[in-house]
Amino acid sequence: MRRPVHEDFHRIKRLPPYVFAEVNRLKAAARARGADIIDLGMGNPDLPTPQHIVDKLVETIAKPRTHRYSASKGIPGLRRAQAAYYERRFGVKLDPETQVVATLGSKEGFANMAQAITAPGDVILVPNPTYPIHEFGFLLSGAAMRHLPAGTGEEFLRTVERACQHTIPKPLALVLSYPSNPTAMVADLDFYKDAVALAKKLDLIILSDIAYAEIYFDGNPPPSVLQVPGAVDVAVEFTSLSKTYNMPGWRMGFAVGNERLIAALARIKSYLDYGAFTPIQVAASAALNGPQECVEEIRAVYRSRRDCLVESFGRAGWNIPPPPATMFAWAPIPEPFKELGSVEFAKLLIEKASLAVSPGLGFGEYGEGFIRIALVENEHRIRQAARNLKKFLAQAPETMHNVIPIQHKASR
Known part of the structure; x- marks a missing residue:
């Protein structure tokens, strides 16, 4: 058969x-x-999708030069726009040349970061339940998963510490995602401060997914892990325009943070793609730089x-x-x-x-x-x-x- x-x-x-x-x-x-x-x-x-973003796409697509190969890590104007967003929204300053990469949605960025940093047999700490790519991106890279019951408090971080003490080999990275898909859990800045301190103590990479940071209803806007002083030493964060601007099919997202990790992602991407279609990147810049009503x-x-x-x-x-x-x-x-x-x-x-x-x-x-x-x-x-x-x-x-x-x- x-x-x-x-x-x-x-x-x-x-x-x-x-x-x-x-x-x-x-x-x-x-x-x-x-x-x-x-x-x-x-x-x-x-x-x-908001009309001014669509209009910018239409305007740009009419220019023949924009139909050529683009840049795998994102055109400079788009990376500057994302850096400006982080400064405006979170008070975080990023170098658009070394700390920002444009991705084909946060999903692709997460999967290729897994390819960039994972060796077969590495152990990754992943909350459960979570968005599937947080686990499967690493599975496809040859890693092993250690699941932690999802949470946002001290008990979750104690679970992280216990996992590091009792796992061989020692875990490489910790995935965080708040607001969470699917549970809608949110985390505050105090949690991130404790998470960063623990990651430095345990020599863990933090991979933070905040794709839903702009879709919130109660209380304060969700923070970024990069707001914690020194977080950039250990963390990379993933964002997406899909939900914020109703642009899911445009496939536009970002990875930002630690220079060494961002450089690794950019190198992997340079072998795999030429980045999103340039008019999409220009329109994405208009989304980030334009009116936010x-x-x-x-x-x-x-x-x-x-x-x-x-x-x-x-x-x-x-x-x-x-x-x-x-x-x-x-x-x-x-x-x-x-x-x-x-x-x-x-x-x-x-x-x-x-x-x-x-x-x-x-x-x-x-x-x-x-x-x-x-x-x-x-x-x-x-x-x-x-x-x-x-x-x-x-x-x-x-x-x-x-x-x-x-x-x-x-x-x-």
């Missing part, structure tokens, strides 16, 4: 099964049957959707903890359905409530028991989802009677 073409490929074998695949298949099948699926699964912004408007839309989700789903019978930041809610599975697990519950929502969400298990084993809900539909659609949900939950005893025996049979 012929083997699957990828069966013997070492790096492919290291990737775990794709948890979302069966949920996506059911969603596609339901739509093919004509079902109106309300998709709150993938974090794919539905709002338009659009960011406030985008934030207000997500805040309003969050409030609508929490209120309408709560009335339907599913209490959703209000997220303080990000475009996601992280919700415990309703009690009658907990024993199903997140994947089966997500499948059930598609079949019985025409509602697509992301199972928590897709973000790590500690995500089991939770569902991630993306705020990527308007309030009318969110309320429609709540109505569907209310009908579904009202039938919970009958639904569980039909579902649980099937699950038990499948497990034997």
Whole structure:
């Protein structure tokens, strides 16, 4: 019998099964049957990119010279714009020549940083649950993962210290991500101060992902780890324009911070790509340098959707903890359905409530028991989802009677 073409490929074998695949298949099948699926699964912004950014792209794309090869680490004007953003937003001064690299979204930057710094067998400390690239970028580079229950307090840092004391070889790097996708956890500057002090004590690299730093609702704007004096000695931080300016398909992000680590990333990228299309980089510069009222408007839309989700789903019978930041809610599975697990519950929502969400298990084993809900539909659609949900939950005893025996049979 012929083997699957990828069966013997070492790096492919290291990737775990794709948890979302069966949920996506059911969603596609339901739509093919004509079902109106309300998709709150993938974090794919539905709002338009601000017009002044689009206008700059159109203006630049009309110039033939901009269609030539670009610069893999980003055109100088874009790197200066990102440095200016850090100074304006965080009070952090960066050298755009040596401390800033433009990436094809934060995801690519994270994956290529893993390629740049990781040797086979290195150990990386990763919170769990977390955004998948935080783990899989390193798995593809040959590293081993040590998962730490996600948190933002002293107990999390004590767990980091214990992991370093009891892991051989000693861990190379610690991944931090606040505001967090999927949990929406936020961290304050005091936490970062303690994290930097611990990283220096343990000789750890900090890789910080703040892709959602501008999508916040309550309290103060989320800080950067680089605000901590001396953090640049040990840290690199990743940002993205995808959510801040509704530019997910433009694939524009940044890595900034420690010169040695940034130089390593830039060298890897120089072998792999020529950077984003120059007109996209010019338009991204316009986003960072231009009027920022659009960011406030985008934030207000997500805040309003969050409030609508929490209120309408709560009335339907599913209490959703209000997220303080990000475009996601992280919700415990309703009690009658907990024993199903997140994947089966997500499948059930598609079949019985025409509602697509992301199972928590897709973000790590500690995500089991939770569902991630993306705020990527308007309030009318969110309320429609709540109505569907209310009908579904009202039938919970009958639904569980039909579902649980099937699950038990499948497990034997």
